[in-house]
Amino acid sequence: MPPAPPAAASPWTPAFRRFFVAQCLSWLGSSMTPVALSFGVLRETGSTAALGLVLTASTVPMIALLLVGGVVADRVPRRALLTITHLVAGLAQLGSACWFLLDARSLPVLVAVTALGGLASAFTAPALRGIITDLVPHEAIGRANAVRTTSRNVTRMLGPGAAGLLVAVADAGWALALDAICLGLAAAVLATIPNPDSSPRPPGAPTPAPTAARTSLPGAVRELLADLRGGWEEFTKHRWLWLVTCAFTGMNVLIGGVWLVLGPVSAEHTIGSAGWGLVLGARAAGQVAGGVLAYRWSPARPMVAVLLLPLPYAAVFAALAAGGGLPLLLGLAVLAGLGSAMGDVLWETTLQQRVARDALSRVASIDMLLSFVSVPVGQLAAPALSALLGAPLVIGLGAVLCAGTLLAPLASADVRGLRAQAPR
Template identity: 40%
Template sequence: MLLHSPFRSFYLGRLVSMLGSAMTPVALAFAVLDASGDAGHLGIVLACQMVPHLALLLVGGAVGDRLPRRTVLVVAHLGAGLTQGLVALVLLTGNYRLWLVGALAFAGGALNAFTSPAQRSVVAELVAPADLQRANALLATTRSAVLVLGPAVAGLLVVVAGGGWAIAGDAAGFLAAAAFLARLPAAPAPAAPAPDRRPGLWRDIRDGWTVFVTIPWLWPVALAYFVINLVNTGPWQILGPALTGQRDGEAAWGVVLSLRAVGLLLMSAIMYRLVVRHPLRFGRLAGALGASSLIALGLGLDTYWLAAFAFLGGVGFAASGITWDTALQRHVDKAALARVSSIDDLLSFAAIPVGQVLVGPLAARWGGTTVALWCGIAFAVAALAPLAARPVRRLESATV
């Protein structure tokens, strides 16, 4: 049983951390808007989180392969608890200053750059290879459930007590997560794959890129995710509510998002039991379903059909994400797994702001429905394109 193994402490740590983090976007948005009265301040704070995260991801991956991952996770969660606690204190005491909240957001984004690669790679240390898909499915199911409940709880807490208290809850979640993660079994730092007489972080990062580009099934799928995030996240987040709201009202977009979340949750639960022989083949085929919601949006389908296709999109995203994480953890050398994960994350995350910036001008020139439709088509092509590579099609679940 997964929850009777060392994985239990990691799972509980992730659970309490996710519960707090799911509330933060709503709480932070309302807290900053209430304190400043300026939507521009919120954009600056969010940028202060994203920039250091992207800039330090490769360093975070190198550190995750150089030091014991338990240590990296505990220190990063303690630091995140401290920064979020200070943000909550600033807001609750009425001492809001943009530079201060921005600096704390910058520190939080930097810490997250060290957290995400270590979290992804430590699972392979805690779980037997045969149980990796179940572990990732359990984490994905929990994340989907938390994302459904968290924003609603945050909204209620903001109304009753204010955004500062919800952010304080996130800080407490990080500290509790650090306590759970400290109970993970001690593991030595992974040995560097190609030791140098004078090793350094830059050498580690360069070696990570070497591993990344020399695995024939890895980089085609990672590049596909780059294109998918480029054409999906911005159009869906920006054109989705705009086009749906114009046609069927603002409440309709909430219905669409709820059905998408249900699809994510349901497929994550199914993946806990489903046996997949060729994970990338299955993941790429299922992942193409994610394009259906954008295509439906571009075709101007009514809310019921759009919600149905959003459900299918959620199913596709869950299946592709779980199989991808499992493939990395099973088939990438553990000594390089954090660095490979950080490169994969960097490609995915860097594409998102580019797409968000481009979607507005493109929609203004060619129309929102046209842009959504072509983005959906590009999504489907990108999801299926890696199947042209035989190593992607042939990769099996058995460890190498």
């Protein structure tokens, strides 16, 4: 009688349970912020320019400091860093809430507190992607990522509706105040997670010492540049990593241009705004289902799956270009959401298993920087190309480019041949 297969490792360590609670609190609050802030600013100022300024104030510090955030997250205990950044983000949201609730209508004040929240995000995001390896066994990383992806997508479905209701019946400030409370509670929970026995440090980094060289500005700049160089070297030495990242960068250009800009434009003349809302909901439902399925699925060749799973986006673009009906678009949107969520879990898991632990946050920050920058590139390019060529043709070209972008890295044996790591 053959021996029974070993039981799958569970991610539910005591540390991960606390982390999961903190993440759910943080995600629930942050999922309400875009709706509350956007409608609140428009209601109070009546100016789209003011809204653009506020949103930019949040984005620019995050992009500008993201690589620095990766360096810091690799140098200090990530749990402690996350506790601090959640507190800072909570204070920023509390300031935004007071701007609405206390009638403090000075736009520079709102811009300043929003920028503070963006600054906190620059350090939070790389630390979140690196901390999983500190909290769960190596063989349970995939399941931990599946749990996180599912809960994040559920809060993304619930949060905007709750924020819209609060804005409609009360004030945007109450939704932002609730986000501040959630962030404060998340920080309190994170503070109870013990730090790992050995804090991550970059390879070859000197032991901290209270010397003038370490505390002087030139010395700090040299160390920062050395850490950034080390993170880039770790990123580029994995051929599969930078090839797939380049594919994702191209995909995000298409998502920004076709899905976020031209999709609604095309839908307005076919399925209408209500139909497009159903398509967005179908994709969100697929993302939730994808996170659930990823909990028990571990393909032998993860990068092949990562690149093939989002291909339904190409089909969605083709259907939009051809004026496809609502039932077809709903089905394809579900598949696109399903594939993107499962691909995200596999991508995160492979990074956390293959990249050196003490460089993980820096590598993640490079990945995120390329993603964040590429979306607005597509958003800016799509209207110009649409005016020149027409929206249907641009969307059709987007479908072809989407398939080509995802399939091109499979020409590399490093991508095709990368195998899932066996449990340790």
